[in-house]
Amino acid sequence: MSKTALVVSAHSADFVWRCGGAIALHQTQGYDVTVVCLSYGERGESAKLWKQEGMTLGKVKAERQREAENAAKALDAHDIRFFDVGDYPLDLGRETQERMVDVIRKVQPAFMMSHSKWDPYNTDHMYTTDFTLTCRMIAQAWGHKPGEKVLGAPQLYLFEPHQTEQMEWKPDTILDITDVWEKKWAAIQCMQGQEHLWHFYKNVAENRANHFRRNSGGQAGGRAAQYAEAFQSVFPRTVDTL
Ligand SMILES: [Zn+2]
Numbered sequence: 001m002s003k004t005a006l007v008v009s010a011h012s013a014d015f016v017w018r019c020g021g022a023i024a025l026h027q028t029q030g031y032d033v034t035v036v037c038l039s040y041g042e043r044g045e046s047a048k049l050w051k052q053e054g055m056t057l058g059k060v061k062a063e064r065q066r067e068a069e070n071a072a073k074a075l076d077a078h079d080i081r082f083f084d085v086g087d088y089p090l091d092l093g094r095e096t097q098e099r100m101v102d103v104i105r106k107v108q109p110a111f112m113m114s115h116s117k118w119d120p121y122n123t124d125h126m127y128t129t130d131f132t133l134t135c136r137m138i139a140q141a142w143g144h145k146p147g148e149k150v151l152g153a154p155q156l157y158l159f160e161p162h163q164t165e166q167m168e169w170k171p172d173t174i175l176d177i178t179d180v181w182e183k184k185w186a187a188i189q190c191m192q193g194q195e196h197l198w199h200f201y202k203n204v205a206e207n208r209a210n211h212f213r214r215n216s217g218g219q220a221g222g223r224a225a226q227y228a229e230a231f232q233s234v235f236p237r238t239v240d241t242l
Contacts (some may be wrong), residue, residue, distance in 0.1 A: 001067055003030050003031045003110065004032045004033070004078075004108060005022075005026055005034070005037075005113070006033075006107045006109035006154075007023065007034070007035045007036065007110045008112065008113070008114040008128060009035060009038065009057070009114075009128075009129075010037075010039065010041075010087070010090060010127075010196065011037065011038070011039055011040065011045045011087055011123045012039070012041050012045075012064045013041060013064075013193075014041075014066070014159075015037070015113075015179025016075075016188055016190070016230070017069045017188070017201045017204075019157075019159045020071070021175065021180055021181065021184045021227065022077050022159075022175055022177065023035065023075045023077050024075040024077075024112065024156075024171040025175065026179055027075065027077075028179070028180060031078075031110070033067045033078050033079075034079040035079070036078050036080075036103060037080065037081070037082050037083065038090050038124075038128060039087035039090055040060070040061045040064035040065055040084070040087070041064060041087050042049075042061045042086075042087060043060075043088045044058075044087050044122070044124070046060045047193075048192075048193045052185070060145070064193065065082055065193060067190050067191055067193065068080060068082075068190075070187075070190040071187035071190040073189050075180075077219070078158045079090060079101065081162065083096060083099060085180035088124060089123065089124060089127070090127060090128065092128075092131045097135060097138070100132075100135040101135045101138045101139050101144065103153055104160040105139050105148050105149060105150075108152075110154055111155045112132065112154050112155070112156045112157070113157045114128055114129045114132040114156060114159070114163040115129045115159065115167040116158050116159075116160075116167040116168070116232070118168040118169070121160055121162070126162065129158065129179050132156065132168070134158065134167070144208055149178060152226075155237075156235065157231035157232070157233055157234075158231060158232040158233075158234065159231055160208075160231070161227065171208075171211075171231055172232055172233055173231045174211055174212045174230060174231075175228060176212055176225040176227075176228070177229055178209070178226045178227050180206070181226065181227040188201060188202070205227040205228060205229065206227060207227040208230045209227050210228075
């Protein structure tokens with residue numbers, strides 16, 4: 001089994017709130033986790049920067065890249081790449097698709113992560129998931145760039161969106177990230193442009209830990225997780241034992 005994973009993040013901060021713990025945890029387990037940020041969230045998720053005098057698109061992008069690189073470092077992520085395809089909306093045309101398929105084939109992830117399938121507040125997020133599924137499919141096609149190593153069947157985990165209940169997102173997997181919480185918290189604090197979200201996502205992690213405790217046995221031996229992240233998986237699991 002390949003010990004690699006691939007995160008596809010619409011904007012440069014999404015991977016931090018939604019799966020920073022999963023990234024840090026799998027790095028400690030010997031995985032190489034690659035993060036692709038399709039954009040910097042330069043237009044749509046950088047309001048605090050735009051409120052500053054004399055701000056330009058170039059300055060916002062540079063600042064958001066710096067923050068994301070620092071966050072990736074805090075999580076010990078193996079690699080972070082910036083596609084810079086613009087945001088609000090993302091340009092997910094043929095060229096971006098080719099680039100993404102090349103990355104998927106090169107990384108050969110054991111699992112992938114992206115956004116919820118539905119997000120009426122932020123269509124960049126849901127189109128990213130649709131795009132990720134399309135690229136996964138192309139990477140599995142024997143007729144696409146014959147001779148390259150074809151992709152197997154990595155699970156796609158959909159990470160937790162903002163305003164969960166509006167997104168038709170229902171978790172079926174809860175990951176205990178207690179051991180790496182300090183790394184995630186450090187990464188969150190790299191996101192200076194979105195300070196209003198820091199405590200919201202700490203709170204989400206604490207609440208998901210409550211669900212971890214309940215679903216791992218509750219009062220009858222549940223594990224005492226303090227922080228957790230939840231995910232919805234897209235594909236069935238293939239098992240020998242239930
Ligand atoms: Zn986003």
